[in-house]
Amino acid sequence: MxxxxxxxxxxxxxxxxxxxxxxxxxxxxxxxxxxxxxxxxxxxxxxxxxxxxxxxxxxxxxxxxxxxxxxxxxxxxxxxxxxxxxxxxxxxxxxxxxxxxxxxxxxxxxxxxxxxxxxxxxxxxxxxxxxxxxxxxxxxxxxxxxxxxxxxxxxxxxxxxxxxxxxxxxxxxxxxxxxxxxxxxxxxxxxxxxxxxxxxxxxxxxxxxxxxxxxxxxxxxxxxIENLDDTVIIEPLNSYDYMKQFKESPMKDENFDFADDQDFNFNFDDDALQPQFLANSVKRRQSPKEYNKHEYLDTNEVGSLPYRGNRNSSGPFRTGGDSNSPTSRIRTIKQSIDDHIPTDNLESKSVPQKRWVEDPHILNEFPDRDTIDANLPGNPFLIKNNQHRSISDSIDEGMLQYMKTRSNSNNPKVVGSMVFDEKNQRWVSVSGADSDPFSVINDQFDVPQISKGNRMLKKSSTATLRGQPSRRSLRDGLGIPIAGHRISVGKQFGDSDLEVDPNVNYTINSKTLEKFYHEENRWNKKVGAWFILRTGQLDHPDESFCSAGEISDDSLDPARRDVSSTSKDSKDFMYEIRKMVLNSTRS
Amino acid sequence: MANVRSRHSSIPGIKNQIDVQVGLVGDAQVGKTSLMVKYVQNIFDEEYTQTLGVNFLKRKVNLRSTDIIFSIMDLGGQKEFINMLPLAAVGSSVIIFMFDLTRPKTLQSIKDWFRQAHGLNDSAVPILVGTKYDLSIETDERVPGNISCTAMRYAQVMNAPIVFCSTAKSIHIQKIFKIALAKIFNLTLTVPEIESIGDPLLIYRDFGNNVKRQSKSSPKRTGSMERTPVSSQQ
Structure with a gap:
């Protein structure tokens, strides 16, 4: 209305x-x-x-x-x-x-x-x-x-x-x-x-x-509109409604409390508060100073300190209720450390003048750095500047040569039992026993034939659906034969070799080729008036795209293949020049 | 209010803090960074931003009287960053292997990722996660079925719980990290499993239980023995 x-x-x-x-x-x-x-x-x-x-x-x-x-x-x-x-x-x-x-x-x-x-x-x-x-x-x-x-x-x-x-x-x-x-x-x-x-x-x-x-x-x-609620409207169940049943409740802020959350799904007793690795009687390493402090504080209740009652009773600005506030407690503990912790076994001694004097013999307990044997268990492994030196020191020459062979490098990078293969860009086992636990799995996916044309070509990949350049659709519809022409798509910048095999020929339907044709035409219209193009380049703007029959011809004629590749580069160059001139004119 | 206070007063005043490092590995554009940002900041961005090297975010969750600090290491999926795999793998208690449910090739790459990461740290709990579930159900019906079956076979070989998630639709994001906690600390998780093909799979009870533990990948307990102010009087 x-x-x-x-x-x-x-x-x-x-x-x-x-x-x-x-x-x-x-x-x-x-x-x-x-x-x-x-x-x-x-x-x-x-x-x-x-x-x-x-x-x-x-x-x-x-x-x-x-x-x-x-x-x-x-x-x-x-x-x-x-x-x-x-x-x-x-x-x-x-x-x-x-x-x-x-x-x-x-x-x-x-x-x-x-x-x-x-x-x-x-x-x-x-x-x-x-x-x-x-x-x-x-x-x-x-x-x-x-x-x-x-x-x-x-x-x-x-x-x-x-x-x-x-x-x-x-x-x-x-x-x-x-x-x-x-x-x-x-x-x-x-x-x-x-x-x-x-x-x-x-x-x-x-x-x-x-x-x-x-x-x-x-x-x-x-x-x-609200009165229309009396009318029952049955909507068909779509994918959104389907996924809604799996949707998690919105998360809370920083302090995500498992215990208070409705989705708290852990079922354990209070012993679980102690993690598994703590059950192996692993004791924290603390300095002697900390041991003494904590033992003293644990065995002596804060409220039972003798001076505390005096302060509560004699303090002009404190009441009985304030004594339990966190601020007052922190102050009390601090004072207890100052006045009541025995300091005889610490590295320093407290003198009546409230000054701290270093104990010159305290460092004698630590071993000399040069005498530490890093190979012994329990001793710290000192980080040295030259990692290669540490490796060569710890292993024999034969093993080092083997590692160099495995890593295809003179400076092998070893982490644990793995060494990085510089040539193949992957981590391999030092021992060379790269077993394949997945060998029993036949993971050849039976990807169905695309019957819906471009729609499936787009939907088969989410790289284009979520913030990706449109050219990726060529790569991601991979291996999916489509009735039409075939072209070869090489590696692009930023692509991972884990995904792309540059030797694979991809197929593109005629509609996509037509789209490329129009894009190329538009490109030449923009650039053609600015530069003198080669003869016939405007007449055949789609020469960089070739059909199935032309692939073999191009592969046999390296000169033409080079022209095709350099033509694109030169056009990039032209476009950049045009853009620079236009920008300078505007400014 | 009085009940809340009395309940808190019964909690011991000692608060533990445990660091748990989690590594995210997988092919490029499978959604590793999105998962991490979604879990830590509850934000999802459609725009893709390539991870250069390793991203790192922390999130603290509270489990009873223990603070669990997740240190999430997100490794870029491009091949040029594979040499940084030890940053995400070594020292991690959990390694999450991620693949895109709409790209079967990313699932095949899991084999390479697992071989290398498991070689670097065989004591970490592996979790196999399929991402973009919301987009996968819009594709052809047979594609998710094939991927689901193959992913379950992979999970058996890896001895890894398997989860299908959707960062955009907030499906099974928190459960991934709950499973991680349950497997690290041998807790019993009561989340019902989802095993039907086509549904977002959530299978975890039979996988990831007997992982060899070493001190290198164990969670680190830091800053413990903090004395928290507890009100003893009302």
């Missing part, structure tokens, strides 16, 4: 008001007829909303212009018959004019009074008519005489009620032809935005006697 956004800004209203001045008015009889038949096919002038605005009372203007003796299109007797006195062939012209204007100036026949009469008459009629008429009145596009300042308010109210009749009539009115080039505020607004009438919040209430404008709430406007 397309309904315009009635926006009553001042600029637009002013425009409508200006256009109305020079507009031709229908006669009063026609106006009455329109009141009775609001569904009547509107005239071109009546379709414009400038017939009546809230600034120009249509009824008032109508009544005044009906009796305007200066209408330019009325002339002669036809003009004079509109005056009562002239209908009776009054000869006294001046008196007739005086009488006429005295009647006009009479309070009983003032334009305001007539306007009120018309308004009352309209309300009476509108009360007898159905909602369809109300809708016509509210929009006011086909019957400009019915425009009233309250029309916008009425629109609002009707929109809130959302009676089906009103909506239906509105649609019908909307379908009526509008005047071309009309600049009314209704036509200036987009008709596709929203399903409800919008008002600017800053718009003042232009009708002091009308009902206040009530803004429509969006949720209220969607009420009809």
């Amino acid at each position: 397309n309904r315009p956004d009635y926006d009553s800004s001042f600029e637009e209203l002013e425009t409508s008001y200006t256009k109305e001045i020079g507009q031709r008015r229908p006669t009063g009889s026609i106006m009455k007829e329109r009141i009775r038949q609001p569904q009547m096919e509107p005239t071109a002038s009546s379709t414009t909303s400038s017939d009546a605005t809230i600034f120009s009372d249509g009824v008032h203007t109508q009544g005044y212009t009906n009796e305007d003796p200066t209408r330019p299109d009325d002339s002669g007797d036809q003009y004079l018959t509109k005056f009562k006195d002239f209908r009776f062939k009054t000869d006294n012209f001046d008196e007739a004019i005086k009488n006429q204007f005295s009647k006009v100036a009479h309070p009983k026949s003032s334009p305001t009074r007539r306007s009120n009469e018309f308004a009352q008459q309209f309300h009476r009629m509108s009360s007898l008519q159905n909602n369809k008429k109300v809708g016509t009145y509210s929009t006011g596009r086909s019957n400009a005489e019915l425009r009233h300042p309250r029309s916008m308010s009425e629109l609002k109210i009707n929109e809130r009620h959302k009676t089906p009749e009103f909506t239906k009539s509105s649609i019908r009115i909307r379908s009526q032809p509008s005047l071309k080039g009309s600049k009314s505020y209704g036509n200036l607004k987009s008709t596709s935005n929203g399903n409800f009438v919008r008002f600017k919040k800053s718009m003042p209430n232009l009708n002091p006697i009308g009902s206040p404008i009530v803004e429509v709430n969006d949720e209220y406007a969607d009420e009809n």
